[in-house]
Amino acid sequence: MGAALAVVASGCTHSPEILVCGTYTDSGSRGVYSLRFDADAQTLEIIDSVEAVNPSYVAFSPDKRMIYAVSENGSLSGVYSIEFDPATGRFGRAYFEKNVGADPCYVAVAGDYVVTADYSGGSLSFFQTDAKGRLIPSGRRDQFTGCGPDTRRQASAHVHSAVVSPDARNMYVADLGSDRLYCYEISNGQLAIVAQAVFDPGFGPRMSAIAPDGRHVYVLGELSGEIAVFERDRTALRRVQTVVCDTLNERAAGDLHISRDGKYLYGSTRRRGDGIRVFAVGTDGLLSNCGFVPTAPHPRNFLICSDDKYVLVASRDANAIEVYSRDASTGILTPTDIQVCLPKPVCLIAVGRR
Numbered sequence: 278m279g280a281a282l283a284v285v286a287s288g289c290t291h292s293p294e295i296l297v298c299g300t301y302t303d304s305g306s307r308g309v310y311s312l313r314f315d316a317d318a319q320t321l322e323i324i325d326s327v328e329a330v331n332p333s334y335v336a337f338s339p340d341k342r343m344i345y346a347v348s349e350n351g352s353l354s355g356v357y358s359i360e361f362d363p364a365t366g367r368f369g370r371a372y373f374e375k376n377v378g379a380d381p382c383y384v385a386v387a388g389d390y391v392v393t394a395d396y397s398g399g400s401l402s403f404f405q406t407d408a409k410g411r412l413i414p415s416g417r418r419d420q421f422t423g424c425g426p427d428t429r430r431q432a433s434a435h436v437h438s439a440v441v442s443p444d445a446r447n448m449y450v451a452d453l454g455s456d457r458l459y460c461y462e463i464s465n466g467q468l469a470i471v472a473q474a475v476f477d478p479g480f481g482p483r484m485s486a487i488a489p490d491g492r493h494v495y496v497l498g499e500l501s502g503e504i505a506v507f508e509r510d511r512t513a514l515r516r517v518q519t520v521v522c523d524t525l526n527e528r529a530a531g532d533l534h535i536s537r538d539g540k541y542l543y544g545s546t547r548r549r550g551d552g553i554r555v556f557a558v559g560t561d562g563l564l565s566n567c568g569f570v571p572t573a574p575h576p577r578n579f580l581i582c583s584d585d586k587y588v589l590v591a592s593r594d595a596n597a598i599e600v601y602s603r604d605a606s607t608g609i610l611t612p613t614d615i616q617v618c619l620p621k622p623v624c625l626i627a628v629g630r631r
Contacts (some may be wrong), residue, residue, distance in 0.1 A: 286497045294582055295324070295366045298591065298598065299335040299624040308332050309346050309359060311366035314600070315573075316587060325365035329357050335625045336384045336391075337361075339605035341628055343410035345391050347381035354379055356393055356404070358411045362477045363501045363628045365418050376414040383438045390415060391468035394558055398519045399454060401433030403468075423455030424573060427500060430457070437499070440485040448513055449483035449494060458496055462511055472511040476505065484532055489539040493562035497533040497544055502526055502542055503567055504533070504556070506564060520564050525550040532578045537585050540606030541597050542568070545576040545590075553579065553590070555608045570610040580625040591622035598622050 278467055293315040300306040308329030314321050315598070330353075341363035348355045357376050360369025366593035378398025385392050391404040402416040403617040425431030435454035441446070441463075448461040448468060456479070460472040474496075476482060481500030487493070487509070492516065494507040502523025507514040523530050531545040542556040542564060552571040556564040573595035580589045581603070588601045588610055600615040 281454060283451065292626070293318075295363065295628040296589070297335055297337075297344055297361070297628075298622050300331040300618060300619065301330075301331050301333060301349075301593070301621035301623055302329070303483060304417050304596070304620045308355075309368070310337060310619060311345065311361075311368065312598070312617065313366060314582070314587070314589065319597065321589075321615050321616055323619070325368050327345070327359055327368040328373055329359070329371060329607050332357060333437075334381075335624050335626055336381045336386060336462070337409045337626060337628070338406070339386060340410075340412060344383045344387060345386070345412070347377075347384050347393055348373070349380045349396070351379060351397070354381055354395075356381060356384060356391075356402075356412060358406075363457060372411050374404065374412045374414065378418065380565075383436075383622055385439045385441050386464040387439065387461070388445075388468055390421060390468065390548065392448070392468075394436040394439045396435050396437060396453075398477075399436055399452070400566055401450060420516065421452050421455060421459075423452070423457065425454060425456045427481065430454070430500065431479070431481065437483045440487065442487045442509075443489055449485045449487070449496075451485055451496065453481045453483055453499060454479050456482065458485070458514070460512070460514060472514055474505075474507060474514045474516065477501070480505070481528075483530065486533045486535045486542065488535060488558070489537060490561060495533060495535065495542055495564075499530045500528045502528065502530050502546065502619065504542070504564065506562060508562070518563050520556065520566065522537075522554050523550060532577055533580050536581055536605075536608070537604075538605070539621070543581070543588070543610075545579060545580070547575050547577070551576060551592075552611060553588075555610065558607050567608055570601065570612075573597055578622075578624045580627060583629045589625055591625050593621050593623060596620050596622070597623060605611050
């Protein structure tokens with residue numbers, strides 16, 4: 278594996294950023310990787326790796342010293358807790374817990390729990406942690422039911438994400454199978470459903486993004502290729518807009534993120550229209566289309582770096598992580614030649630500036 282380098286224009290000094298990447302392991306990947314992105318040195322390099330089976334989504338513990346990684350593996354599915362040094366990017370020992378619904382594809386820390394979204398199982402699995410941050414089954418699993426019109430992908434509940442709000446007061450759970458978004462309230466560390474949004478049949482909610490000020494929730498429909506905009510409070514959702522993200526109707530919208538300044542929203546699309554669509558966010562939270570940036574095949578996930586100046590794209594079918602520079606004033610992304618080869622990258626998270 279190697280990295281291609283390019284000169285990146287920069288008017289200031291950027292400290293290196295340590296990243297963690299989950300992968301699919303059917304094409305030679307070892308499992309979970311750590312990387313160092315240095316904008317000034319124009320490098321993206323692998324630091325370390327740890328063996329895991331299909332760790333398709335990863336998340337940090339609050340102190341960043343443990344990584345939680347799902348194992349998306351049918352009846353053999355589970356979730357890992359992996360020791361990690363956030364200063365060096367080195368992994369320690371990995372622990373495996375199998376008490377999870379089938380094919381978890383998302384993991385998050387919410388209240389007193391680590392929560393997995395179990396795609397094939399149609400459930401949320403809840404874990405507690407010991408003093409070292411390792412996972413312990415809590416005995417709780419929330420099972421969802423219902424289905425949508427797509428008999429291939431909506432024959433049953435398919436929970437795809439569980440996104441925690443910036444104020445850590447809510448968690449938004451997207452069920453692609455039943456065309457619903459569930460709003461959990463987090464109170465005294467506990468979680469309970471307080472609201473839900475029902476989408477038009479075949480919307481297929483996949484991923485959510487919450488505005489930094491907490492006023493709006495944006496939901497990406499994998500099947501419809503649309504983004505729904507909701508006004509948010511802690512116990513209610515009110516839809517105020519729907520826009521098109523995937524103009525080619527490929528039914529494969531991927532990931533959704535909002536810039537830290539709250540001014541731009543980005544949604545990835547896959548298959549015939551591999552790339553990222555850019556939306557400006559108005560002061561009222563409504564979206565307007567700013568353009569489209571092609572990427573390498575299958576941009577399943579992407580990461581906006583902590584300084585808002587770069588976007589890293591995990592292009593699964595290109596076996597590469599690409600780097601794009603970001604114009605803060607226009608929101609537009611510009612490709613660089615910086616990339617690293619990595620088998621089937623799926624999910625990127627960052628330690629953040631230290």
